[in-house]
Amino acid sequence: MVAVIYAGIRYIPTYDLTRTVSAPADGSGDSSAPPVRPGQQSRTQGEPVKSDARPVSEGGVRTKEDVWATVLAVSVGGMLLVMAAGLIACWFLTRRLLAPLQTISQAAAKAEAGELHHRIHADGRDDELKQLADTFDGMLARIEESLAAHRRFAANASHELLTPLATTRAILQVTATDSSGKELAELAPVLRETNERNITIVNALLDLASADHAQFDPEPVDLAALAARTAAERTSRAESEGLQLTVEAEEVDCAVSGSSTLLRQLVLNLLDNALNHNMPGGSVHLAVHRDDAVVLDVVNNGTPVDEELVDRLFEPFYRPRTRLAGDRSGHGLGLAIVRSIAAAHHGTATAVANPGGGLTVRVGLPPHKGESEGR
Numbered sequence: 001m002v003a004v005i006y007a008g009i010r011y012i013p014t015y016d017l018t019r020t021v022s023a024p025a026d027g028s029g030d031s032s033a034p035p036v037r038p039g040q041q042s043r044t045q046g047e048p049v050k051s052d053a054r055p056v057s058e059g060g061v062r063t064k065e066d067v068w069a070t071v072l073a074v075s076v077g078g079m080l081l082v083m084a085a086g087l088i089a090c091w092f093l094t095r096r097l098l099a100p101l102q103t104i105s106q107a108a109a110k111a112e113a114g115e116l117h118h119r120i121h122a123d124g125r126d127d128e129l130k131q132l133a134d135t136f137d138g139m140l141a142r143i144e145e146s147l148a149a150h151r152r153f154a155a156n157a158s159h160e161l162l163t164p165l166a167t168t169r170a171i172l173q174v175t176a177t178d179s180s181g182k183e184l185a186e187l188a189p190v191l192r193e194t195n196e197r198n199i200t201i202v203n204a205l206l207d208l209a210s211a212d213h214a215q216f217d218p219e220p221v222d223l224a225a226l227a228a229r230t231a232a233e234r235t236s237r238a239e240s241e242g243l244q245l246t247v248e249a250e251e252v253d254c255a256v257s258g259s260s261t262l263l264r265q266l267v268l269n270l271l272d273n274a275l276n277h278n279m280p281g282g283s284v285h286l287a288v289h290r291d292d293a294v295v296l297d298v299v300n301n302g303t304p305v306d307e308e309l310v311d312r313l314f315e316p317f318y319r320p321r322t323r324l325a326g327d328r329s330g331h332g333l334g335l336a337i338v339r340s341i342a343a344a345h346h347g348t349a350t351a352v353a354n355p356g357g358g359l360t361v362r363v364g365l366p367p368h369k370g371e372s373e374g375r
Helices: 002-011 064-112 128-176 182-212 223-233 235-240 260-276 334-344
Strands: 219-222 244-249 255-258 283-290 294-300 348-353 359-365
Touching: 002 064, 064 128, 128 182, 219 223, 219 260, 223 235, 223 244, 223 260, 223 283, 223 294, 235 244, 255 260, 260 283, 260 294, 260 334, 260 359, 334 348, 334 359
Parallel strands: 244 283
Antiparallel strands: 219 255, 283 294, 294 359, 348 359
16 A cells, blocks of 8 residues: 555656745845746846746646645555455455365265265365365264164164064964974974073163163272173183183282173173184183273184274174074174273273184273372
8 A cells, every 4th residue: 555655646646846936136126026936027127037947737736735635546546456456366365265165065065965975085285174174074984984884783683683583483383383282392492592582682782772871880890800700600601612711810900990780791791702703622811901001801712803894893783704594603792782881981992803813802991090099
């Protein structure tokens, strides 16, 4: 604005600020004669007074009022010019800056319509808008993965519950046509086993729901002692199946804050999973030690597991292989319940495939903070 006003005042107007001159005093004239302007006749002489002043041009600046008017006109014109340039620059700048927001808005509209596979993939420098676009892409990926997991859960749950019910219906139809009752006597154990499996699945679903929405008053629980007592409950089963169950627990403080009932269920599910998915003559090793967190490891032998499928083992009803008829190796909810219980205790549950086969499941829980430590 200063540059515009300066250029306007310096180069645009024609300044004709002439000065007033007096007739020269030659001794004969009256030195007190009134001043004359160039081009006027002297009152004392008949000849015009000579002067070096420039002739007056039309439209020139002669007085202070002319200067003020010129400054006002140049200032208003400069303000309008700068305002127009600023508006044009702001229009281009805002269109450039808001272009990523328009892209994000279009992606949100597609997500609302159900196209969760669409991604923004913003490029350019790592500014706030690119970070927003990357966060939006991550959110869409998580939502898509979560919905896919829920669809798999619904399909697997329907299959797990429908199969025993269909078996029960077939048994009832067969026994209904047998008036002697022999078929009923032969099929009664199968019917009982099928019914027990239904009860087990429903109870596991209830355990999963209660673990996801667990409400409990935290209390100090010695995880090492709890794991040793729980492993003792599965020793006889391991021996009957020809498996070796060993326990290793550090004597240092392995207390955590939580519910002893839920933590016992967590250890039981880990041991049952390790025993179910094992091989003849295999082993199960349970270890509890103190690190930055209280860590519980369960290692077993078994068939090799693909690394890409390890994390899916924590999905409800998921199995790395299709369950065959007569397979009673589990219902696919054990590790899902483990992860839910660990999350309810602000911990984590992860798994790693062993090089020689089998799985290592690790649960990390925050240690218990006593009253003195908490203060």
